[in-house]
Amino acid sequence: MHAEFDFEGDVVLVTGASGALGSAVCRAFDDAGATVCGTDVVEPGEDTELDRGEVSFYRGDLTDEAQAEQVVSGAVDAHGGLDALCNVAGMWQGGDPIDETDVGDFETVFDVNLKTMFLASKHALPHLRESGGNIVSVSARASLEGGEGDGPYRAAKAGVRLLTETIAEENRGAVRANAVMPSVIDTPANREMLPDADHDSWVDPADIARVVLSLSSDATPPTSGGSVPVYGEA
Template sequence: MQLKGKTIAVTGAFGILGTAVVRELLAQGAAVAAIDRADAPRDPGALGAATRHGGVDLGDAAAAAACFDAIVAAHGGLHGVVNIAGGFRWEKVPGGSLDTWDTMYQLNLRTAVAACQAALSHLPDGGRIVNIGANGAVKAGAGMGAYAASKAGVARLTEALAEELKDRGITVNALLPSIIDTPANRADMPDADASRWVQPAQLADAIVFLLSDRASAITGALIPVVGRV
């Protein structure tokens, strides 16, 4: 149990990937705080013993701070944060909307920044932050501009914060997945070979490692997790 005695907060915890991560963290002995903008998970039982913090707008600094204060009050501390909260829009620039760019920034980058800021006053030296970026942000394809730009921002946040927290021994890393095997992606790409995609459980395993003591020498890393795409 690599995370026994640790309290980990997970944003976007009510989604497919978030739920898989929560379950694996619990299996590794962590106490888990599950945060999401949705008021309640679709399957509450899937989150096991995790405390649930629904209805939280992480794009609002005050709401984020209040949520993390409540988590620390409930658990007696905080040792790590996993930023999964986000969203996706496919839209080409010609004929597209500027609002899409703002939405992707709000969902993918602003939430991560706010969660990090809210957590930092509680994280001890040696704490952990893991962000979910995107391999598609390394080189954007058609229709991927707004999404890729926001996820590129997550990469730059990861690098900058890693440098800023080195003296405290807090590591900050990001995983860059390709296509994740979710019901939504299967519906959008019915003819694709989903066996080549990244499984949520595989990302959860990588997150556990980055949260563990074994990863103490790794910070500022942008780690591709691309399956066989």
């Protein structure tokens, strides 16, 4: 059985839209009939939904509150409201043990992975309460336990999970909030970085995007505050 989603009439904002997962989420919502707004700090690549104008693009650095507020209000003003926010913006960065980690590297990882999610959610929530909307954010499998060499990343993604639970609790009956937890996503960049890995075990961004659609739809009405594994058969 193949599930079909209908987001006709819904306005969706996707952060990190220029990346592999963000663009897949934009494509999935666009295919399902939504009005899709994408935002990123970098311009979208060529021959994508954003590049072709099928998705409205709002350039902004969501680590800056003024820009985050401007992106959200721009999408709302242009399209009359907001029904879903997908917090996809993020980055992975390995590095040194904690006692050797530069504070600048720590701040960058937290800003890109957690602060963007906080600021986008903060300014989207008043509009989502009006529409009875949804937030889906990207955490990570690595957030479930400590590990060697990427502690700030694991801590930031754990923060995404906890903020998701908090938003869900604070907005019971008004806005649902959930997270997805990928591991290594099958992207050209990851294949180039890890050429000898078992690529068959990685998950396609399009498959993760379908989970994001499901959590944003009326197919999952009792699910809020959850963190859903999307790292394949483990």
